[in-house]
Amino acid sequence: MTTVGVGVIGAGVMGAEHARLLASEVSGARLVAVADADLSRARAAAGGAMATTDAEALIAAADVEAVLIASPDATHHRLVLAAIAAGKPVLCEKPLASNTAECLEIVAAEARAGRELVQTGFMRRFDPAYREMKAALDGGELGRVRILHCQHRNAAAPAWFTGAMAVTNSLVHEIDICRWLLSTEYSAVTVIPCPSEEGGMSDPALFVFETETGSLVSVEVFMNAAYGYHVHAEAACANGTVSMAHQGLTRTRLNGAEAGYFPLNWIPRFRDAYRIQNQAWIDGIRSGVLPADRSTAWDGLVATCLAEQIVEALATRQRTRLELPARPV
Numbered sequence: 001m002t003t004v005g006v007g008v009i010g011a012g013v014m015g016a017e018h019a020r021l022l023a024s025e026v027s028g029a030r031l032v033a034v035a036d037a038d039l040s041r042a043r044a045a046a047g048g049a050m051a052t053t054d055a056e057a058l059i060a061a062a063d064v065e066a067v068l069i070a071s072p073d074a075t076h077h078r079l080v081l082a083a084i085a086a087g088k089p090v091l092c093e094k095p096l097a098s099n100t101a102e103c104l105e106i107v108a109a110e111a112r113a114g115r116e117l118v119q120t121g122f123m124r125r126f127d128p129a130y131r132e133m134k135a136a137l138d139g140g141e142l143g144r145v146r147i148l149h150c151q152h153r154n155a156a157a158p159a160w161f162t163g164a165m166a167v168t169n170s171l172v173h174e175i176d177i178c179r180w181l182l183s184t185e186y187s188a189v190t191v192i193p194c195p196s197e198e199g200g201m202s203d204p205a206l207f208v209f210e211t212e213t214g215s216l217v218s219v220e221v222f223m224n225a226a227y228g229y230h231v232h233a234e235a236a237c238a239n240g241t242v243s244m245a246h247q248g249l250t251r252t253r254l255n256g257a258e259a260g261y262f263p264l265n266w267i268p269r270f271r272d273a274y275r276i277q278n279q280a281w282i283d284g285i286r287s288g289v290l291p292a293d294r295s296t297a298w299d300g301l302v303a304t305c306l307a308e309q310i311v312e313a314l315a316t317r318q319r320t321r322l323e324l325p326a327r328p329v
C-alpha cells in the first residue's frame with residue numbers, strides 16, 4: 001500500500017483537527033473525504049477532499065481505506081460497526097460507544113471479522129510526557145508505585161455539562177491512562193464530590209481508585225478550574241517520584257515574576273499526542289504491525305464500563321467494587 005486513503009466522520013473541533021493532521025502532518029495518509037451533518041463544516045475541514053453529509057456512504061466509498069470517527073458520541077457504536085462490516089480499519093474517538101452492551105457488540109463484531117480493525121482514540125498513550133513517565137516506572141529503579149496523583153482540569157465546562165459527563169467525558173482519559181501506566185486493572189473506587197454552592201454540578205470531584213497490584217490512584221477532575229487546561233500526574237514510588245514537568249516550551253521572566261502558560265483547552269496540550277497516535281495508526285495499517293501501545297476495542301470497553309459504575313458511585317458515594325465482564329476469547 002502506498003498511501004492510505006482516510007475518511008474522517010465529524011468535522012467539529014476534534015474532527016477538523018484530525019482532518020488537518022491527516023492532510024498535512026501524517027505521512028503515508030491521504031485525506032480523501034470528510035462527513036458531517038453540516039455540509040459547510042465538512043467542506044471547511046475537507047479542503048480539496050470530498051465533503052458529504054452521509055457518513056455511511058463515506059465508509060462505503062472505494063477510495064476510503066480507513067475511517068476516523070470524531071462525530072457525536074452517540075453515533076460511534078453504529079459507525080464503528082459499519083466500518084467493521086466494510087472490513088476497514090477504524091480509529092474512533094473516545095468513548096468507543098455509549099454503554100457496555102454496545103461496546104461488547106463492537107468487540108464481538110471485530111472478533112467475528114477475524115482481524116483487529118478497531119483502535120480507540122485514547123491519545124494520551126502516545127503523549128511524550130506520559131510515555132517518559134511509563135518508561136521511568138517500567139525501568140524499575142523507582143520501585144513499586146504506591147500512589148499515582150492525577151489532576152485533570154478544564155478552564156470552564158460548557159453550560160450543558162453534568163457531573164456524570166465529568167466521568168464519561170473527562171475521567172475516562174485517566175481511567176485509560178492510569179491502567180496503562182501501571183499495567184493493572186482497578187479493583188475499587190471511592191468518589192468524593194465537592195458540593196456546589198450554586199446548585200449546579202459538584203465540581204471538583206475526587207476519585208480514589210485501588211488497583212489489583214496494590215497501588216492507589218487519586219484523580220481530581222475539576223471542570224471549572226478557571227486558569228486554563230491542565231493535566232498533571234505524579235507517581236510516588238517506593239524509592240522516589242516521577243512527575244510531569246510544565247508543558248509549555250518556554251517560560252517568561254518579567255517584572256519580578258516567572259510565568260509558564262496554560263492553553264484554553266486540550267488540543268494544544270495534546271497536539272503532539274494526536275499527531276503521533278494518528279501516525280502510529282497509519283503506520284500500522286501500512287505495515288500490518290499494529291502500534292504496541294494502542295488502545296484496543298477492549299480498552300475502549302473497559303473505560304466505558306468502569307465509567308458507568310463510577311457514575312453510579314457518584315450518586316451513592318459508597319466505596320464501590322469495580323467489575324469487568326468476561327473478555328470474549
Ligand code: ISE
Nearest residue numbers: 152153154169170171173266
Ligand atoms: C474532552 O472531551 C477531552 O477529550 C479532553 O481530552 C479532556 O481533557 C476534557 O476534559 C474533555 O472534556
